[in-house]
Amino acid sequence: MKKLVDLLEKAKKLGPKTVAVAASEDEVVLKALDRATDEGIINAILVGNVEKTKKIAQDVGIEIGKFEFLQADNYIEAAEKAVQMVSQNKADFVMKGKIKTGDLMKVVLKEEYGLRTGRTLSLVSIFEVPHYDKLLIVSDAGMTIAPTLEQKVDIINNTVLVANRVLGIEEPKVAVLGAVEVVNPKMPATIEAAILSQMNKRKQIKRCIVDGPFALDNAVSKEAAEHKGIKSVVAGDADILIMPDIEAGNIFYKAMVFLAGAKVASAIIGAKVPVALTSRADSDETKLLSLALTGLMVGDRNV
Numbered sequence: 001m002k003k004l005v006d007l008l009e010k011a012k013k014l015g016p017k018t019v020a021v022a023a024s025e026d027e028v029v030l031k032a033l034d035r036a037t038d039e040g041i042i043n044a045i046l047v048g049n050v051e052k053t054k055k056i057a058q059d060v061g062i063e064i065g066k067f068e069f070l071q072a073d074n075y076i077e078a079a080e081k082a083v084q085m086v087s088q089n090k091a092d093f094v095m096k097g098k099i100k101t102g103d104l105m106k107v108v109l110k111e112e113y114g115l116r117t118g119r120t121l122s123l124v125s126i127f128e129v130p131h132y133d134k135l136l137i138v139s140d141a142g143m144t145i146a147p148t149l150e151q152k153v154d155i156i157n158n159t160v161l162v163a164n165r166v167l168g169i170e171e172p173k174v175a176v177l178g179a180v181e182v183v184n185p186k187m188p189a190t191i192e193a194a195i196l197s198q199m200n201k202r203k204q205i206k207r208c209i210v211d212g213p214f215a216l217d218n219a220v221s222k223e224a225a226e227h228k229g230i231k232s233v234v235a236g237d238a239d240i241l242i243m244p245d246i247e248a249g250n251i252f253y254k255a256m257v258f259l260a261g262a263k264v265a266s267a268i269i270g271a272k273v274p275v276a277l278t279s280r281a282d283s284d285e286t287k288l289l290s291l292a293l294t295g296l297m298v299g300d301r302n303v
Helices: 005-014 027-038 050-059 075-087 101-108 149-167 188-201 216-220 222-227 246-258 284-296
Strands: 017-022 042-048 068-071 093-096 122-128 136-139 173-177 209-214 240-242 263-269
Touching (some): 017 075, 027 050, 027 093, 042 050, 093 284, 122 246, 136 149, 149 240, 188 209, 216 222, 263 284
Parallel strands (some): 017 042, 042 068, 136 240, 173 209, 173 240
């Protein structure tokens, strides 16, 4: 898979997945669902204030007959009902509507719904970046603020799952990033990168090749890696970039989109079902591609 539009084509071939939207009274979300429904990749159950949701949809010219509606009197109740539908196999995944991400994820992780895996949840993003010769998976730009070593193992496993299942990469090359490409005792990210690399060599992290620390340039540029004398199959050819913390991940994400003109699709991975969320700053294309990605990650309830 070389282009993000291929996500959409793959999702169309698999047929529509059913999404339960938590707090559906949100114009941005409704527009994304409208297009995704028209493309034939999802069926949507809108959980929230039904009267308000229908009015918003009609005001922006969305045909409400294509959706199913379920009343909820507040955002938390909407989240509870949406997640319950997923838990009961009445929907394939949940989508964030007009509710805070943290509030929704607290419901997703409630033990009673049986969606927890014990793994850290992370935002996994696939970028189509100008001048890079393949799609690039990046994590985490939106969930874990300062991941521990153990959490970084989970974050790597989440990205590898996406690489395997969606992009068809059997053994992705994972670059663990820091500010420099050498281990520096004063920079914990470089130490953890080296540990993760060693864990991979000892088969504690599987189905991928992990190396690090890398500065960004020598993870994605063979010329930069050669100039620094770095010898690694990952150097300059990474399929996956693991960020040291959420600040680095978030800055990278927005720099790629707003300065480099990159396209992106994202989903929250780590529970038994993926979670879709869109931002008001996302383009319509990003929202559509993110829904396609999330739908493609629906599988054996072990994501």
